[in-house]
Amino acid sequence: MQQSSRLKKRRISTFLLYCLAILVLLIMVYPFFYTAMSAFKTPEEFVSKPQYALPAGFYLGNIKYVLLESDNPRYFLNSLIILVCVLIPVLLFGSMAAFAICKLKFKGQRLMLSYFLMGLMIPLQVCLIPLYLTFGKLHLTDNMLGVILPQIAFDFPYTIYLFTNFFKFLPNEVLESCVLDGCSPFKMYSVVVVPMAKNVFLTLATMNGIFCWNEFVFAYTFTSSKKLQTVTLGLRDFVGMYGATDWGRTFTTITLTILPTFILYFFLSKYMLAGMTEGAVKG
Template sequence: MKKIRKILLYLLMTIILAVQIYPIFWIFMTSLKTTDEIQSKSTFALPATFNLQNYVRAIETSNLGLYFKNSILVLFITIVALVLFSSTAAFALEKMKFRINQGILSFFLLGITIPIHVTLIPLFQVYRDTHLLNTYWALIVPQIGFNLPLSIYLFITFYKFIPNTIMEAAAIDGASIWRIFSYIMLPMSKNCIITVVTMNSIFIWNEFVFANTFISDSNLKTIPIGLFDYIGAKGMVDWGATFSAISIFLLPVLIVYFLLNKGIIAGMTTGAVKE
């Protein structure tokens, strides 16, 4: 009976893995097909040859390099700000006890419950009045605001399992609060930082709603918006170049995730087992 359960579990895991991986595999395979293969052959057919001409066309017919630069710039500034703000806020809320810290924490966590879409019109009006439309800040500020609550919560969960005696020993040796945070707490939070960076990087890299609402200048478009370049006259789509551009778009996310995979799991499971 136990052996049958194990086989069924492995079978279920294999099915889930196939469902998750196949769309990505299909995108990469389609990007290598010729136009005739895409139009005439079965969707599930493998490419006859590895045709890299689609990738050349994707780069030549679009400002893909510019969109990459915009996405990386927005991602870098947002991630640095998120790690800085969430780690310091969580440190203050968890380790520097004061009367209203639970109220402030509840206020931050309330942000998790607010749907992004209900803020689009108010944010658009604010950005219009403050002349922030068609600027990088129109993408960076809301990304920080909406991703901050969960990032703070992850850091607080991690800080709970760092003994206060470490801080007390450092304070006795004359270390200031800032030195305790910078030289003790932050280095110990490596796995949590990796989790926050990776989790938010995927959301920010794939973000479409804010970019589509607040950016109309072609020079400031990010990759998700830039993919519209492959829609030609009368809605005709160059599918080969489109799938090639999507493949290029997916590669950084996949590389970052697989490189930091162990750190993400360690950060997410911190405190799950109490020794």
């Protein structure tokens, strides 16, 4: 008798926990659902119907405008170019440095690691003024390179940290046998280490890729002309121009800019979440 009442109590509490979990889910996800559905509303619907009402039909005028008549496609292209130019050097140079720090023998290895990790504590705002002035002299302001370089540099601390965490546990026996086979460090890195670290590469590509797509401060500070704007800057300007008057187009633009991160995240969320916990629980 007592057993069954305890079981019942347990069921009720589990049920309540699920209700709570669903409530939190609504809070975390509803704003994005609302944004996406608002992209399909006609201008009149925003005025005549309450905000939470679903769109009456699939009105495509907003999407047509944003894709064909606004500058958004260009912003997408810019962001994509920057993304590629940031990711490749960060992953390549970051993994190379981490490999050397973990597996090669030289003086000052620990010092070099602490030097890179120090970057985790540095707020990027400190570097903003000197970078702005230096880039100005080197003609790197209003130049894609001026947005790419700082992102690469500021991605290194975290990237090298996660890579070293992984490389530390690579069995030395494997690497030793490579050396006995007459393998050079270069070949060892590219043929043995990189394939073994595939998951870490994916994790870091996802994380850095999402950070890069969402980047605002460097692009905002170092570029001024419209043709170099990234999606985040473009979104801000677009909303600045139409935001008060045209909600449909605004929500459409927001939806389109977050769509790539959404897709990437849902395919690679496993890696992204792994990177988060790996970095912080041990750190």
